[in-house]
Amino acid sequence: MKNCEYQQIDPQALSTPTPTPPPHAAAAESGNEQDKKAKRPRRKWEVFPGKNRFYCDGRIIVARQSGVLPLTLGLILVTSGLFFIFDCPFLVKHLTGCIPVIGGVLFVFVVITLLQTSFTDPGILPRATPDEAADIEKQIDNTGNTTYRPPPRTKEVLINQQVVKLKYCFTCKMFRPPRTSHCSLCDNCVERFDHHCPWVGNCVGKRNYRFFYTFIVSLSFLTAFIFGCVTTHLALRAQGGKGLVFALQESPVELVICFFSVWSILGLSGFHTYLVASNLTTNEDIKGSWSGKSGAEDTTNPYSHRNIFINCCSVLCGPMPPSLIDRRGFLPTEESAQTSSAEVETPSLAAKNEINVVGGSSQLACGLQDSPSPVPAPPNSHQNSSFA
Amino acid sequence: TPVSSKVFIQRDYSSGTICRFQTKFPSELESRIDKQQFEETIQTLNNLYAEAEKLGGKSYLEGCLACLTAYTIFLCMETHYEKVLKKIARYIKDQNEKTYAPRGLLLTDPIERGLRVVEITIFEDRSIGSGR
Numbered sequence: 201m202k203n204c205e206y207q208q209i210d211p212q213a214l215s216t217p218t219p220t221p222p223p224h225a226a227a228a229e230s231g232n233e234q235d236k237k238a239k240r241p242r243r244k245w246e247v248f249p250g251k252n253r254f255y256c257d258g259r260i261i262v263a264r265q266s267g268v269l270p271l272t273l274g275l276i277l278v279t280s281g282l283f284f285i286f287d288c289p290f291l292v293k294h295l296t297g298c299i300p301v302i303g304g305v306l307f308v309f310v311v312i313t314l315l316q317t318s319f320t321d322p323g324i325l326p327r328a329t330p331d332e333a334a335d336i337e338k339q340i341d342n343t344g345n346t347t348y349r350p351p352p353r354t355k356e357v358l359i360n361q362q363v364v365k366l367k368y369c370f371t372c373k374m375f376r377p378p379r380t381s382h383c384s385l386c387d388n389c390v391e392r393f394d395h396h397c398p399w400v401g402n403c404v405g406k407r408n409y410r411f412f413y414t415f416i417v418s419l420s421f422l423t424a425f426i427f428g429c430v431t432t433h434l435a436l437r438a439q440g441g442k443g444l445v446f447a448l449q450e451s452p453v454e455l456v457i458c459f460f461s462v463w464s465i466l467g468l469s470g471f472h473t474y475l476v477a478s479n480l481t482t483n484e485d486i487k488g489s490w491s492g493k494s495g496a497e498d499t500t501n502p503y504s505h506r507n508i509f510i511n512c513c514s515v516l517c518g519p520m521p522p523s524l525i526d527r528r529g530f531l532p533t534e535e536s537a538q539t540s541s542a543e544v545e546t547p548s549l550a551a552k553n554e555i556n557v558v559g560g561s562s563q564l565a566c567g568l569q570d571s572p573s574p575v576p577a578p579p580n581s582h583q584n585s586s587f588a
Numbered sequence: 589t590p591v592s593s594k595v596f597i598q599r600d601y602s603s604g605t606i607c608r609f610q611t612k613f614p615s616e617l618e619s620r621i622d623k624q625q626f627e628e629t630i631q632t633l634n635n636l637y638a639e640a641e642k643l644g645g646k647s648y649l650e651g652c653l654a655c656l657t658a659y660t661i662f663l664c665m666e667t668h669y670e671k672v673l674k675k676i677a678r679y680i681k682d683q684n685e686k687t688y689a690p691r692g693l694l695l696t697d698p699i700e701r702g703l704r705v706v707e708i709t710i711f712e713d714r715s716i717g718s719g720r
Contacts, residue, residue, distance in 0.1 A: 312658040326702040335596050357601045364601070374704060378605055392605070410651075411659060503604055514643050517651025519669045520662060521641075524702040 245527035249327055250388040258527035260319045263386045267398035269318055275457060276314070276419075280307045282454045283426045287433045294436055299429060306422040313415035314400060321523040322405030323391035325372065325380060333373035340368075362502035379503065381483055391521075394475075395482040404482075407523065410516050413472055420462070420469045427458035479504040479511040597630065597706040607637040609698070609706050616710060620691050629683055629695070630706065633676065640672035673699060 245258035253262050262269075280303070288300045328336070340353070353368030355375050366375045369382050372389045376382070381393035383403045392406035404412045434455075475485060480501060484490060490501040505511050595616050600608040611630045613623045650668060654661050680697050688695055688708075696707035 309658050312660065316659055325704070328704070329701065331594050332596055332701070332705060332707075335594070359601055359604055366601075377599065377704075378601055410655070414655060414658070510643070513648055513651075516655070517648045518643055519641055519647045519650070520654070520667045522667075522669055522673060522699070524699070526700075 241530045243527065244525070244529045244531055247531065248525065248527070250324065251386050252324075252388070254527060261321050261527065262318060263396070263402050265385065265398075266318075266401035269399070269401035272314065272399045273311075275461075276307075276310060276422075279426060279454055279457050280422070283429065287426075287429050287454075290433055290436070291429060295432070303422070303425060303429070306418055306425060309418040310415065310422050313411050313418060316411040317397075317404065317408050317415050318400045318402045320402075320408040320411060321525060321527075322403040323393075323407040323521070324386075324405075324523075324525050325374075325377070325389040325391060326525050327372040327389075328374040336368075336374060360502040362500065364502065379481065379484070392481060393483050407521055413476060413516060416465060416469045416472060420465045423458050423462045423465055426454060427462050430454050430458065476512050476515045477508045479515060592709050592711045595708045595710065597708065599704060606641050607698075607703055608634045614708075617693070617708065620693055620710065621688070625687060629687070632679065633698075633706070636672060636676045636679065640669045640676075 243258050245254040245261075248254070251264040253264060254260065255262070283303060284300060288303070291299045353370075355366045355368075357364055357366060357378070359378060364378050366378065368374070369376050369389055371382060371387065374389075376389055377391065379392045380389050382389045383393065383396050385396050386403055388403070390403045390405040392409065394404040394409055394412075396403045397412070400412070400415070402408070472482075475482065478501065480490070484501075490499050505514060593616070595614045597609050597614070600610045602608075609630050611627050611634075613626055617626060647668060676699075677697055680695050684695050692711040694709040694711070696709070698704070698706050701707055
């Protein structure tokens, strides 16, 4: 559509002269919110537009619904607790003292990696600044058609001789990089999006995939180990003859939990090992992006290094990318002179354009897009000069 | 009061998901800076990002060590990537001071834009007031 404008720009423009920014600051990108009235400098996580929650002043990030993370933790703690209290003393006496040590190490590994998977930024992409969004929109309009239907919001790129379609994200106002997907539960675009895991209460993406993988692998070892120990314990007791009924009374909880979880977690670990070895994400595997299901031609995974060992190393031991959302950074205060020039122009814009603060839906209000003359300075860019 | 517009250098995905920016010279900068100077800046940035994301003996060692400690070393140690990011920030500051600011341009560190774009702000002096 030719005459489209971005709601994001207006609230900021409005917020510059008026003291209170609109409560739907969700539409504003984190680095651009101006809050003249704040006495203390605010951190960026406080105005983060996605559906995440932050703790410890932005150090810890979780999805809005923590899903069943408490359940996961509870199951692990209960099962391991029962193991240490009931099985270990018996097994230490009858077998070896290594049992609780191994169990302890696995347990610690499991809990630490679980918490890291849940509390780490999975690779969230910050939303496009209004200037960027305007620039992209201009490019689309130039190449698009003028029918009633909005122009197709896809872009094709050639990656390692493979055609890949990049989709435009209406919420984040940008073309998604390859392998990036928008998680509707968290309302964020996540890089190398694997899946949203309710068990850990977070998305699994580029930054926390290795934690997730270590978690499920060590959990498989832990559940298999506990299962084995409990079975051994029962077998030994049964041989002894006397305490079988008593032993069975204590152990069924562990047995049941372990029995069911061993197979499912082993299965999951096996599946993810396959994904790691072929450098695929769950998302791609499910959609069959590279298996040629959707296309007739021979499509191969352009991201694979064609070597299982290298694939594993790059996914699990590669360099740890930084968090792109800068949760604990401070919001910029009103400073540059450009912003003051923006204030002059914005009231006229505000008067002209419809202000619809939409928290990320795909509708674009059609108002007048400033001056028809393109260069040198579309006023949109002024309003936003307070970039970080 | 200086007036500004912005040019966005987008990512180049032809080699995959590694961080690379397009080296195509935007037309808006034609009157401001040499094509060669611009390309050199972008190319240096690309090389620095490649260094940060390089898969090699050192990064594998870091990764394996991290795995053995259940990734707790990430809480206390600065990763290789972060070190290179600091280098990049210094390079950009340096380029701004030496090359871009004298021509009325300003480079924004891509990390502040989620590594999506290199944002170049073009300042134009319209009326009174010296340019930044």
